[in-house]
Amino acid sequence: MKAIELSQYGPPEVLQIKEVEKPVPKDNEVLIRVHATTVNFGDLIARNFKAVTPRNFNMPGLFWFFAKMYFGFNKPNVKRLGSEFSGVVESTGKAVTAYKPGDPVFGYPGQPMGAYAEYLCMPESGVLAPKPANMSHEEAAASAYGNIMALYLLREAGIQKGQKVLINGASGSIGSGAVQVAKHFGAEVTAVCGTAGLDYVKALGADKAIDYRREDFTESSETYDFVLDVLGRVSFSRCKKVLSENGRLQYVSFKMKQLLQMLTTSIAGNKKVVCKLAPGSVEDLKAVKELIEAGEIRAILDKSFPMEQAAEAHRYAEEGGSRGPVVITLT
Ligand SMILES: NC(=O)c1ccc[n+]([C@@H]2O[C@H](COP(=O)([O-])OP(=O)(O)OC[C@H]3O[C@@H](n4cnc5c(N)ncnc54)[C@H](OP(=O)(O)O)[C@@H]3O)[C@@H](O)[C@H]2O)c1
Structure with missing residues (x-):
């Protein structure tokens, strides 16, 4: 072969x-x-x-x-x-x-x-x-890959209908899965990606798309209940001001610094940092298949x-x- x-x-x-x-x-x-x-x-x-x-x-x-x-x-x-x-x-x-x-x-x-x-x-x-x-x-x-990671991470995060969710790195494998899974859970989704991906993330169902090369979402007056940062590009100190009262910043990629922030924010403060690994399981792949056949993921x-x-x-x-x-x- x-x-x-x-x-x-x-x-x-x-x-x-x-x-x-x-x-x-x-x-x-x-x-x-x-x-x-x-x-x-x-x-x-x-x-x-x-x-x-x-x-x-x-x-x-x-x-x-x-x-x-x-x-x-x-x-x-x-x-x-x-x-x-x-x-x-x-x-x-x-x-x-x-x-x-x-x-x-x-x-x-x-x-x-x-x-x-x-x-x-x-x-x-x-x-x-x-x-x-x-x-x-x-x-x-x-x-397969991006959707099973996204499904696990957003399900574990307990995303609820009506919540405001921002996906940073939305046009990549995990991000494009996350946009669709968050919409499936009933969230209002803002997708952040490069210029080339703006139409793509909108076609996946994002309510709003932001080009990270032109606009810094942490400088906006919008607030979000949940921010998923795929490449770990945004700092907690910058993101804090756009997190709602009990908002969470979840890192898909993280270093020791973010792990320490997860520890400290778990003890004090309303706004939390979360770092989580997705196992990539067969159960999640089967769930992704169902969501695809139901027209929720494409x-x-x-x-x-x-x-x-x-x-x-x-x-x-x-x-x-x-x-x-x-x-x-x-x-
Ligand atoms: N936690 C876990 O269990 C887990 C599991 C698997 C993978 N990972 C981690 O996930 C990462 C890979 O994710 P992926 O496969 O989705 O990557 P990917 O397909 O390469 O997507 C990366 C996305 O980030 C965007 N991006 C690049 N620079 C950015 C910036 N400064 N601000 C905002 N967005 C930016 C890219 O857009 P442009 O191309 O337009 O720049 C693209 O949309 C790796 O770091 C890997 O270690 C974690």
Whole structure:
């Protein structure tokens, strides 16, 4: 089979098509013919992890160290990227009961990645679910990672009907899921993103869109019950004035400073800082599938590239401001 692999860290050109052995599913695994995968934040960072320092890493230093151990210090241990996909079950291990050959599925292999290949094995109990019936493979591939993170984080935050919610980083994978999930919970949603993503976030259902390059939302007279900051770009001291009486600022990406602020604001003050990790679970993927089929979550793709143009896909995703998912097709 063909796979997109990297043998060294670096620019998009390190992604090369290789002829490799087709995997064989273990007893508890399904072999999936991958039809589409995406270029997301994790793929871009894992392709050039050598350049990631504790300072420019979006999470605490200890997380950086463990990520570095996993992905490799100077050479990539993870050679096949791709943390979300859509495809069709080709064959199953003998202990598998939930899936059979021919079933369309979508999923999130997460940190082990591996979806940049024509075939992928995943445990039947992995983050895998039947593909939403109303989506193409390209749309379904782009609907796993960001939506399961967003659904978990906003459900845990207890977003209520009528609340005012602001998503900072709304045009990326988690942000676009968060805009739609917050609308599903009945919130009034303000989406903050770059210029290129303004029409995209409005098309996803945002009530208002703010270009962070032109306007600082913390300087506005609006207040919000809940602010979700995807990349951890806004400080609590700045955000405080736009939080309502018992408002919360939740960081999806955070450092030690924000963890300490979570501790101190949990003891004193009405306005809170929250830092939370989403597990990326199969239950959430199944819930996302239901929301997609109910028309509550949709995928508006930016651009699709064939696997032979994986390097171009990475360059495009890296250079352009986010205006929807960038997809790689493998059929
Ligand atoms: N807490 C958890 O459990 C969890 C789980 C997974 C990932 N993460 C973290 O989430 C982050 C990745 O999220 P993602 O996949 O959604 O990323 P993404 O797809 O790259 O999206 C990032 C978004 O942020 C926007 N942005 C960039 N600079 C900004 C600024 N200064 N102010 C406001 N918005 C800005 C981008 O818009 P433009 O492109 O237009 O600039 C884009 O909309 C990583 O830091 C990762 O570590 C956390």
